[in-house]
Amino acid sequence: xxxxxxxxxxxGFIVLNVLLGLMAYMTWFERKVLARxxxxxxxxxxxxxxLLQPLADGVKLLSKEDIIPANADRLIFxxxxxxxxxxxxxxxxxxxxGNTITLFGYKVNLFVTDINVAALYILALGSMGxxxxxxxxxxxxxxxxxxxxxxxxxxxxxYEVVLGLSLIGVFIxxxxxxxxxxxxxxxxxxxFGALQVPNWYILSQPLAFGLFLVxxxxxxxxxxxxxxxxETELIGGFHTEYSGFRFSFFFLAEYINMIVVSxxxxxxxxxxxxxxxxxxxxxxVVKALIFLFFYVWLRATLPRxxxxxxxxxAWKVLLPLVFLNIALTGLIRLFGIGAL
Amino acid sequence: xxxxxxxxxxxxxxxxxxxxxxxxxxxPVHSAVSLAFTFVNLAAIYVILRAEFLAVVQxxxxxxxxxxxxLFVIMLVHQEDLPEFHGGQPLQRxxxxxxxxxxxxxxAAAILxxxxxxxxxxxxxxxxxxxxxxxxxxxxxxxxxYVLPIQATAVVLxxxxxxxxxxxxxxxxxxxxxxxxxxxxxxxxxxRGDGEEETFEVPMLPAGTTTKAEAGxxxxxxxxxxxxxxxxxxxxxxxxx
Numbered sequence: 001x002x003x004x005x006x007x008x009x010x011x012g013f014i015v016l017n018v019l020l021g022l023m024a025y026m027t028w029f030e031r032k033v034l035a036r037x038x039x040x041x042x043x044x045x046x047x048x049x050x051l052l053q054p055l056a057d058g059v060k061l062l063s064k065e066d067i068i069p070a071n072a073d074r075l076i077f078x079x080x081x082x083x084x085x086x087x088x089x090x091x092x093x094x095x096x097x098g099n100t101i102t103l104f105g106y107k108v109n110l111f112v113t114d115i116n117v118a119a120l121y122i123l124a125l126g127s128m129g130x131x132x133x134x135x136x137x138x139x140x141x142x143x144x145x146x147x148x149x150x151x152x153x154x155x156x157x158x159y160e161v162v163l164g165l166s167l168i169g170v171f172i173x174x175x176x177x178x179x180x181x182x183x184x185x186x187x188x189x190x191x192f193g194a195l196q197v198p199n200w201y202i203l204s205q206p207l208a209f210g211l212f213l214v215x216x217x218x219x220x221x222x223x224x225x226x227x228x229x230x231e232t233e234l235i236g237g238f239h240t241e242y243s244g245f246r247f248s249f250f251f252l253a254e255y256i257n258m259i260v261v262s263x264x265x266x267x268x269x270x271x272x273x274x275x276x277x278x279x280x281x282x283x284x285v286v287k288a289l290i291f292l293f294f295y296v297w298l299r300a301t302l303p304r305x306x307x308x309x310x311x312x313x314a315w316k317v318l319l320p321l322v323f324l325n326i327a328l329t330g331l332i333r334l335f336g337i338g339a340l
Numbered sequence: 341x342x343x344x345x346x347x348x349x350x351x352x353x354x355x356x357x358x359x360x361x362x363x364x365x366x367x368p369v370h371s372a373v374s375l376a377f378t379f380v381n382l383a384a385i386y387v388i389l390r391a392e393f394l395a396v397v398q399x400x401x402x403x404x405x406x407x408x409x410x411l412f413v414i415m416l417v418h419q420e421d422l423p424e425f426h427g428g429q430p431l432q433r434x435x436x437x438x439x440x441x442x443x444x445x446x447x448a449a450a451i452l453x454x455x456x457x458x459x460x461x462x463x464x465x466x467x468x469x470x471x472x473x474x475x476x477x478x479x480x481x482x483x484x485x486y487v488l489p490i491q492a493t494a495v496v497l498x499x500x501x502x503x504x505x506x507x508x509x510x511x512x513x514x515x516x517x518x519x520x521x522x523x524x525x526x527x528x529x530x531x532r533g534d535g536e537e538e539t540f541e542v543p544m545l546p547a548g549t550t551t552k553a554e555a556g557x558x559x560x561x562x563x564x565x566x567x568x569x570x571x572x573x574x575x576x577x578x579x580x581x
Contacts, residue, residue, distance in 0.1 A: 076369065116473040120396040127404020131376065134408065138369060138415050146415060153408060160404075177475055 003106060012093065012112040019089050019256060024054040026255045030296045037300035057248075064244035071141030072241065080139055081242060081249035084132025088256035091125050094118035095263050096180045097281045098273055110281070111180065118179040119171065122264060123164050126219055129257070130156050133221075133228075136250065137238035148237025151307055152221060152228030158314040159218035159225075165322040166211040169329040170201050170268055179267055186271040187279065202269040207325045209269045211318055213294075216265065218314070220257045223299035227307050262291035348388055355381035368414045372407060379403045390465065393474045 028043065028050065035042030043050025068077060098110030115121060130153050137149020171177060174185045188199045202209045218225040228237045239250045266272055266287035275283035305313070358381065361374030379402045386395035463477060471477040482490060506513045 073367065073369065076373065079373075115392060117392050117396050117475060120393070120400070124396045124399040124404065127400045127408075128380075130404065130408055131373075134411055134415075135369075135373065138411075150412065150415070153412070157405070157408065176472075 007106065007108045008112055011097075011108070011110065015092050015097070015112060016089055019092055019259060022259055023252055023255045024058070026259060026292065027054050027057065029292065030255075030299075033293065033296045034300050037297065061245050061248040066246065067241070067243045069141050069241050073139040073141065076135050076139035077241075078246075080132050080136035081246045081253070083135065084129065084253040085249040085256075087125055087129050087132065088253040088260065091122050091257075091260040092263060094121055094179050095260075095267055095284075096183050096272060097284060099279075114178055114180045116176070116178045119167055119177045119182075119268070122260075123160070123167075126156075126160055126163065129219075132250070132253065133238050136242065140238070140241035142241055145238050145240045148228045148240070152238060155225065155228060155307075155310060155314075156219055156221070158311060159215045159318075162211060162314055162318045162322055163215035163219055165319075165326065166208045166215060167268065168326050169205045169208040172326075172329045172333050173201060173204060179272075183267060183272040183274065187274045198271055198274060200269065200271040200274070205269070205325070205329065207321060208329075209265075211322050211325065212265060212269070214318060215314075216261045217295065217298060218310070220254060220261055222254070222258065222295055224302040224304050225310055227304055227310065258292065258295055259288065262288040262295070265291050344388060348385065351381050351384050351388075355385070369411065372411050372414055375410075376403050376407050379407065391474065393478060 031053065032042040032050065043053040046052040046056045068074065093112040094115060096111040096114070100107055100109050102108070133152045133156065134149050137145040137147075137152070140146070170182065174182045176182065176185075182201075186199050186201060189196050190199050191197075197203060217223075221228060239247055242250060263284065266284055270287045271283075272287075273279050273281055273284050275286075355378050358374045358377040362371050362378065365371040365374060379398060383395040383398040383403075386392070386398060468474060468477045471480055502513075
């Protein structure tokens with residue numbers, strides 16, 4: 001009975017460590033890619049190709065003075081970044097990194113857990129993620145921080161609606177909320193005459209895919225939706241007063257969120273571990289890397305949205321489109337077009 | 341003691357402590373954060389009871405939306421304007437304590453005598469599993485037998501949203517309604533009017549009233565330099581009356 005739990009713990013441990021390592025090297029990836037897109041080189045000195053840069057950053061942030069403002073609400077000031085950082089990797093607990101394999105005679109699931117409300121669980125984590133931002137901004141005792149925090153919270157809450165609703169099309173087509181089931185559904189092959197395509201939901205739900213991407217970029221507070229933490233506008237938003245490693249908690253939580261969202265997008269729309277020759281975790285990694293590159297590409301290319309434009313986009317443009325998508329998907333499922 | 345009972349004990353102790361924190365905290369933001377903590381523990385207890393959909397919905401709706409709204413309001417309101425948290429006359433405090441004791445006694449009596457037991461519903465765990473899980477079972481029941489209540493709930497929520505909009509920005513609703521009325525009203529008169537309509541006069545104050553400015557609320561300072569204005573401010577904490 002307990003071997004199930006033990007395999008969950010071991011897989012979870014491995015996933016968490018890989019995620020943390022990937023998060024550190026995501027900073028390197030972003031700096032290099034951003035630099036190349038801006039026609040410069042990025043970190044090249046610390047180690048070959050600047051590969052030890054994350055280590056240097058970590059040492060620097062750890063050795064900085066820890067300043068707590070006098071006006072700060074001390075308990076919440078200390079707790080807020082931890083809340084952000086702890087909630088970030090929890091989303092990776094439901095992402096399937098493979099099917100069930102047999103290792104040394106034991107059945108090992110290559111995912112931490114398979115709950116039948118997995119996609120809702122991820123949305124729930126997104127809802128809880130707002131707390132790190134609000135509490136961080138409030139506890140700093142600084143008007144700009146509070147303003148940045150409230151703006152950011154309003155943005156996250158609005159785009160959460162779009163994010164959740166854009167996934168309903170996927171749920172209608174797959175009939176299940178569990179990510180393992182969704183991945184299995186996507187590995188079916190549909191045939192249109194002589195053309196054989198896998199049942200990836202990016203093909204059957206292109207609108208939902210676009211909406212999900214936009215909403216995900218806004219949820220993770222990344223460019224071009226990063227007004228709440230924009231240095232030029234609000235000094236730093238909700239993480240103004242945080243220094244040293246506390247600041248890095250927020251910063252790294254954002255990167256982990258990016259990685260988890262990329263994994264999620266690959267799982268829900270691109271088939272996850274599904275691939276042409278051999279299905280496995282390497283395909284998931286390739287797809288997640290595509291999304292991560294897309295994130296950095298957006299940052300390098302697009303100017304920032306003004307706050308009212310941001311909110312207007314969510315409520316006036318994306319929300320009607322998302323409802324249109326749900327209606328269309330429902331109609332298609334009702335009348336049963338083809339193998340869908 | 342099975343693992344389930346142990347986990348339930350830990351979760352409920354933490355939930356009760358967090359609930360105590362809601363009531364006893366000095367700072368309203370601490371109160372709200374404790375409430376969030378309580379909700380999360382309750383969601384975990386729902387998972388133990390195999391109501392995982394209810395658990396995630398509890399987190400999404402209660403913790404992630406309602407409590408965030410509460411936090412917004414608490415943060416935007418000055419501390420002085422909030423109602424008294426730990427004040428009140430001694431009589432009120434004693435009365436409150438007594439009422440609390442009575443309620444606690446009732447709950448304890450219900451639990452200890454085990455007379456407050458709910459009826460077992462029509463769905464057994466096997467039926468739920470046969471339907472494909474919690475979500476599918478809920479979907480079957482809600483959207484077949486309870487379609488009308490769901491639509492009514494949606495309309496109620498819509499009314500609440502529109503009501504909030506009307507209260508916050510009445511012009512957003514009344515101006516288009518006014519314009520629509522003008523457009524849609526069939527008028528049989530001349531567009532410029534029949535000449536019989538009353539002209540609108542600006543209401544003037546009765547003669548002889550002195551406004552505050554004339555009565556000398558502050559002396560009219562035609563400041564030539566910034567320092568002069570700073571010495572005699574019209575508003576603010578340095579204003580001497």
